[in-house]
Amino acid sequence: MPDHAARLLPARGEVVRQVRRLADRVHHQGGTARVLRIRFTVPGEERAVVDGLNTARDAEYAEVLDRLPALRQELAAERARGRATYAEVEEPEADLERFRAWLVKIAARDYFNAPGGQAARDAVDEAAADLAAFEQAALQAEASQPTPAHRSKRLRVVGDA
Numbered sequence: 001m002p003d004h005a006a007r008l009l010p011a012r013g014e015v016v017r018q019v020r021r022l023a024d025r026v027h028h029q030g031g032t033a034r035v036l037r038i039r040f041t042v043p044g045e046e047r048a049v050v051d052g053l054n055t056a057r058d059a060e061y062a063e064v065l066d067r068l069p070a071l072r073q074e075l076a077a078e079r080a081r082g083r084a085t086y087a088e089v090e091e092p093e094a095d096l097e098r099f100r101a102w103l104v105k106i107a108a109r110d111y112f113n114a115p116g117g118q119a120a121r122d123a124v125d126e127a128a129a130d131l132a133a134f135e136q137a138a139l140q141a142e143a144s145q146p147t148p149a150h151r152s153k154r155l156r157v158v159g160d161a
Contacts, residue, residue: 008049010111011037054114060106061116064099068123071095075134084137092131099124 009015023033040046071092078088103124110117 008038012111015111050112054112057106057110057114058116060109061114061120064102064106064120065116065123068099068127071099071127072130075130079134079137084134084141086135086138086142089131089135089138092134096124096128096131099127 009019019035023035026033040049074095075092078084103120106120107117
């Protein structure tokens with residue numbers, strides 16, 4: 001039994017190009033793909049579709065907002081433990097990059113600028129500022145540590161006598 005699927009996407013330049021490329025690939029692989037343009041005939045129906053798409057994107061943005069505090073709490077906990085070291089920067093930095101990549105993926109589907117997008121972007125920016133402050137504190141802490149005695153001694157050059 002063949003699989004059937006339908007997707008409703010906005011007729012915007014990049015979206016149209018991507019859909020056409022996808023339909024071409026399906027045809028080249030022996031499948032069937034149809035790209036249809038529709039018009040809403042019932043007043044308010046287009047607004048309802050846009051609202052539905054925005055609700056779906058807002059749910060994704062809300063998930064970012066739900067998970068992001070853990071990153072900020074981790075930074076605060078490490079600072080409270082006195083573990084603001086450069087080695088501790090690496091993991092939250094990777095986490096922040098994952099959040100940024102996640103936002104990019106959501107934004108690619110956010111055709112109508114869902115209201116929750118700005119709050120999610122702002123929250124990621126705030127987490128980035130927290131990480132930058134943590135990194136600065138780590139650099140300062142490491143710079144203020146005394147140099148081990150074996151490294152601070154001057155080297156003596158011993159020559160042939």
